[in-house]
Amino acid sequence: MFSGRKTADQLRDEIRNADAAVGEAMSALAIDDVAAARQALSSAPRTHFVDMGWKVGLAGAMIELRAGKMKPGLQKLIAVCSRLDDTDLSRDDKNYLRLYALYRGSEASKDGRAPVELRELVEDFRFDHTLVTPLLRKDFPLKALDEAEPAPPPPPPPPPVPSDAD
Known part of the structure; x- marks a missing residue:
């Protein structure tokens, strides 16, 4: 009999593929390549919001903001954040993502304030940063990651000290 439901294996594959597409899109956004980010996100399979749709939606909002489409991007951020309670993410993960959206919304606004x-x-709210899933922090960092500056060269060794035995 055909039940119309996807098998668990198909669902896991779709979730894995959507997660990989979001990772590629966010990596492309990190180097300011909006076209590559759109392309990567377009390959993400459609998933339910609670499975991986929230992550795809958040990445889509970031693409819109980076492309200069502030109003649609902010509306997507608000829509995703307002539905995070429907997911099975931990409380710390949800609050981390809301804070991430607030930071990105503030950066996108003209006056430096996120929408009400x-x-x-x-x-x-409060959250413990150490309990946030590392994959979330990798794909959605709170702070813009600057390129690592090379460390200064080590100081030269001290000159030899003359001994009194001479």
């Missing part, structure tokens, strides 16, 4: 709807979602 986004600010209301993140008011009065």
